[in-house]
Amino acid sequence: MVALLLLAIALVVLVAALAWLGQRVRRWREVRRLARFFDDEVAVARNDGERLQRASSCLRRAVARTRSEAVALTGEAWLAVLDGDDRSHPFTRGPGRLLAEGPFRGDVAPGEADAAVLLARARFIRLGAGHDA
Numbered sequence: 001m002v003a004l005l006l007l008a009i010a011l012v013v014l015v016a017a018l019a020w021l022g023q024r025v026r027r028w029r030e031v032r033r034l035a036r037f038f039d040d041e042v043a044v045a046r047n048d049g050e051r052l053q054r055a056s057s058c059l060r061r062a063v064a065r066t067r068s069e070a071v072a073l074t075g076e077a078w079l080a081v082l083d084g085d086d087r088s089h090p091f092t093r094g095p096g097r098l099l100a101e102g103p104f105r106g107d108v109a110p111g112e113a114d115a116a117v118l119l120a121r122a123r124f125i126r127l128g129a130g131h132d133a
Helices: 002-043 048-064 068-072 075-083 095-104 110-128
Strands: none
Touching: 002 048, 002 110, 048 068, 048 075, 048 095, 048 110, 075 095, 095 110
């Protein structure tokens, strides 16, 4: 009787572990899919301004899934949406600011664009994977 009880408990633990593992694998695949999509979108850009524009466009698509009213925002209001609840304000006070103004500037330093695109990529993945709203 005790052996059957232990076997039942072991089966429940095994099923729970497999379900948890399956969920992790699905999440990992979704993150990879999102990263690939973002990278492919940005890779076809001809210059840094276009890279920034494409990165911002990806973010707008991701935000539209949960906050359609925010898609029409521009400038500081758009950057504040991208910051979300991040207290470091990487978009309104950090390298992400370039997403609002960079596509329209002709003098974007390459390292500056790289930092903004990398930040946008991370935020896009978080938004797309449902970690932020």
